[in-house]
Amino acid sequence: MTSPRAPLMSLDDALKTLLAHIKPLTSVASVATLDADGRILAQDLVSALQVPAFDNSAMDGYAVRSADLTQAGIELSVTQRIAAGHFGTPLLPGQAARIFTGAPVPAGADAIVAQEQTELVTPDQPSRVRFLTQAEPGQWLRRRGEDIQLGDSVLQRGQKLGPAELGLAASLGLAHLQVMSRPKVALFSTGDELVMPGDVAPADMPPGAIYNSNRFFLRALLHRLGCEVSDLGIVPDRREATVAALKTAADHHDLIVTSGGVSVGEEDHVKPAVQSLGALALWQIAMKPGKPFAYGHVRRETSPGVAHFVGLPGNPVSSFMTFLLLVKPLVMALQGAEQNAPVCSKLPAHFDWPKADKRREFLRVRRNVQGGLDLFSNQSSGVLTSMVWGDGVVDNPGGQTVAHGDMVSFWPFSESLS
Structure with missing residues (x-):
């Protein structure tokens, strides 16, 4: 008789558990203010003058x-x-x-x-x-000093620098800024079915093969968060190959991000490979899409310490959503950045969702001219077109149905893609 499965961890508890394991990186870099867009400030900026300096x-x-x-x-x-x-x-x-x-x-x-x-x-x-x-x-x-007084702390450690912040720093006469060093991230995908675009023409794709889309959007998302990304490509569905890739990645990186191979199938080798080299602290989340998510660490062999490990689902929408909800906060925490929860707004649903799932659902939707939300017709975790068509998701609690006209929580993608 098999023992009952432990309940899946909630998304909120998973995020708290994940962030509890993260300590900000300590290395700092000096960069030209002109080149500091998107970087995380490593120290408070205190004004050495008044702005304006004169009436x-x-x-x-x-x-x-x-x-x-x-x-x-x-x-x-x-x-x-x-x-x-x-x-x-x-x-x-x-x-x-x-x-x-x-x-x-x-x-x-x-x-x-x-x-x-x-x-x-x-x-x-x-x-x-x-x-x-x-x-x-x-x-x-x-008036003199009406914007900034001498000694004012105008920007704080942990702030992400954007155009307005860079202009403000320049107004204080700062040509260089101390920023957090970029996290070094290793990225690879697992799966014998994966093919890189350009390697095989669509007409020549072998049966069962698919193009590796996850690699492209994950790399872009990591770059947007200020990471230095080492793309390790596609790793075959073999235990020894997965172990070797993890060892290589751990020795030179702060974080390892993988896509695929974290479910429970016989060809899913990432979980046991990570456990043989380190440990897992999170395994499977009560969310849809995105249940097969893993977090842990891999020991380094050539230097002290460990590399954080994140295993994302192979299905593209699941991978995309778990990145936004879990990996982005992790990466920002590594940089000592301020953490701001996504800001949701209440909007009317212009659709019906009669079949509730036990898990917390993220339904891809798009705002319409009437001020409501339209639902993408296919909510499968493999339908990446839903992420292009939609401009956000409905954050739907587990066990909750939706009727046309209900007020629902809308989370725009712009909250996490900036």
């Missing part, structure tokens, strides 16, 4: 003393012209300064009047101007 004009127009312009129609003498990058002289009562966007505001001025609200008294004489409005103190002025 400056937010408009092309005239710098004035607001006390001189208490009503429309007043005329003032224009005594100086101040362009960006140049300082003027103090402004006296009854005077105005022609000024341009970004130029320092002269001492004595406390307001800017836009040039559209003025007119020259004599069109060919710019030395005297009539103001068509009164001036309020502080209008169209950008």
